[in-house]
Amino acid sequence: MSDTTATQTVVETTPAPASPGATEAGARTEDDLDTLLAAFDDQGNKTSTPAKPDPKADTGNTEKSPPAAIADGAIAEVQQFIFRQDMDKTIKSVRGDLDPEHFDDEFVEAWMDAQARRDPRLSNAWRDRRANPKGFQKVVDGLGRTFVKKYGKMPDKGATEDRDAVTAAVRGASTRAPEGKAPDLGKMTDGELQAWKDQHMR
Numbered sequence: 001m002s003d004t005t006a007t008q009t010v011v012e013t014t015p016a017p018a019s020p021g022a023t024e025a026g027a028r029t030e031d032d033l034d035t036l037l038a039a040f041d042d043q044g045n046k047t048s049t050p051a052k053p054d055p056k057a058d059t060g061n062t063e064k065s066p067p068a069a070i071a072d073g074a075i076a077e078v079q080q081f082i083f084r085q086d087m088d089k090t091i092k093s094v095r096g097d098l099d100p101e102h103f104d105d106e107f108v109e110a111w112m113d114a115q116a117r118r119d120p121r122l123s124n125a126w127r128d129r130r131a132n133p134k135g136f137q138k139v140v141d142g143l144g145r146t147f148v149k150k151y152g153k154m155p156d157k158g159a160t161e162d163r164d165a166v167t168a169a170v171r172g173a174s175t176r177a178p179e180g181k182a183p184d185l186g187k188m189t190d191g192e193l194q195a196w197k198d199q200h201m202r
Contacts, residue, residue, distance in 0.1 A: 033142035037121040
């Protein structure tokens with residue numbers, strides 16, 4: 001997704017459900033995201049009008065005076081700040097309840113950027129996020145469901161550590177020698193053998 005000053009993926013400020021897709025009966029797929037993007041495009045075409053060129057604009061001199069250049073730099077800085085804020089909120093919304101240690105901000109942003117390169121409508125939705133915030137939030141929710149569907153089944157770190165600890169304990173127990181000497185069953189009388197069976201084989 002891109003803005004006029006930076007080429008990055010960005011997302012809206014409205015928080016998504018804590019676990020995208022968990023509130024709906026069936027998990028939505030990328031086809032649903034495709035439908036949401038198409039709906040967003042339709043709404044955008046109705047609400048936004050392309051900018052018309054100013055016929056009076058002077059196209060001869062393209063150099064800017066120092067005050068104008070400073071103003072442009074300040075505007076670019078503000079736009080970048082807004083972009084970063086929106087992007088951070090979008091990343092949290094798309095990640096949902098997944099572990100941020102496994103799925104850090106850079107990973108989620110790179111994934112969204114890859115999705116935007118595959119489908120330019122995501123870039124368009126990002127660019128028009130302020131003009132159509134509700135439509136954009138639906139697109140973000142769809143991205144979140146797609147992300148959770150793809151990465152939500154990865155192993156849980158806590159469960160993996162617990163399982164490894166149990167496995168180590170079982171292995172440790174199975175490699176220990178039994179306590180005391182093993183009985184010589186062949187030298188036992190029938191009564192001793194029966195007593196040993198009664199004690200150890202219940």
